[in-house]
Amino acid sequence: MTALAQANNPSQDEVVEVINSSGRGAFLLVCEHASRFIPSQFDNLGLEQDVLESHVAWDPGALGVAEEISNRLDAPLVAQRISRLVYDCNRPPESESAMPAKSEIFDVPGNVDLSQSQRQARIDQYYLPFQHTLSAQIDSHTTRILPPALITVHSFTPTYHGMMRNLDIGILHDSDSRFADELLISLGREKQFVTARNQPYGPADGVTHTLVQHGLSRGLLNVMIEIRNDIINTPESQQKMGELLARHLSGVLEKLKANTNQTGL
Numbered sequence: 001m002t003a004l005a006q007a008n009n010p011s012q013d014e015v016v017e018v019i020n021s022s023g024r025g026a027f028l029l030v031c032e033h034a035s036r037f038i039p040s041q042f043d044n045l046g047l048e049q050d051v052l053e054s055h056v057a058w059d060p061g062a063l064g065v066a067e068e069i070s071n072r073l074d075a076p077l078v079a080q081r082i083s084r085l086v087y088d089c090n091r092p093p094e095s096e097s098a099m100p101a102k103s104e105i106f107d108v109p110g111n112v113d114l115s116q117s118q119r120q121a122r123i124d125q126y127y128l129p130f131q132h133t134l135s136a137q138i139d140s141h142t143t144r145i146l147p148p149a150l151i152t153v154h155s156f157t158p159t160y161h162g163m164m165r166n167l168d169i170g171i172l173h174d175s176d177s178r179f180a181d182e183l184l185i186s187l188g189r190e191k192q193f194v195t196a197r198n199q200p201y202g203p204a205d206g207v208t209h210t211l212v213q214h215g216l217s218r219g220l221l222n223v224m225i226e227i228r229n230d231i232i233n234t235p236e237s238q239q240k241m242g243e244l245l246a247r248h249l250s251g252v253l254e255k256l257k258a259n260t261n262q263t264g265l
Helices: 004-006 040-046 063-073 117-145 178-187 211-216 235-263
Strands: 016-019 027-031 078-082 147-155 169-172 195-197 222-228
Touching: 016 063, 016 117, 027 063, 040 222, 063 078, 063 235, 078 169, 078 178, 117 195, 147 235, 169 178, 178 195, 178 222, 178 235, 211 222
Parallel strands: 027 078, 027 147, 147 222, 169 195
Antiparallel strands: 016 078, 169 222
């Protein structure tokens, strides 16, 4: 069974997966919205199947791209295996969007008026295991090799609230822009893609939680990559995008290392 199939059909107690956990490359990948799976006790959160298969429930194509990058860079990949509608592991517990009562234009009946005990149960069952697994994977990588560069992979919709997005790849960062700065320059040479900084989302939208929690807190180079999902909607296009991003990620890291050695910083 492929990682994509596993992510959408996990057992009830599997909430996070580490792919290539012993990878010895210089990166560690994260895909927080890899799965649209909703455990049976939530009764699909009151949503119709077409909504559950849409971007509302997960990031289509993101896992396939992340898996290709993992293969090419020998990088461990930590992937959430539960829909972000149950708990969005790229949001802290205090955020309303961690268990959203509304996602884009869709109401989520199963998330309306959750009690504090219900919210805490989801935090304990989904958020904390994901955070602990990611933290342990970074610790393991740092012990075995060196501190990794942290890369999170997401996808976004071509339209949002009826507005077309003139963007192919977004490069997002929080207060540390070192990796993003160089990646924007590198990807800017790919004339077939429109790239932009902190688009279609940015830190003000609360999307950099993983970068802050696990990257900035450890001083790791870090970046979040957002890809328009209609250009990664087949296994072939995901493979090609993963190949392209792996090449640019590797080149950027080598450049940053060379600059550091030259400056002695």
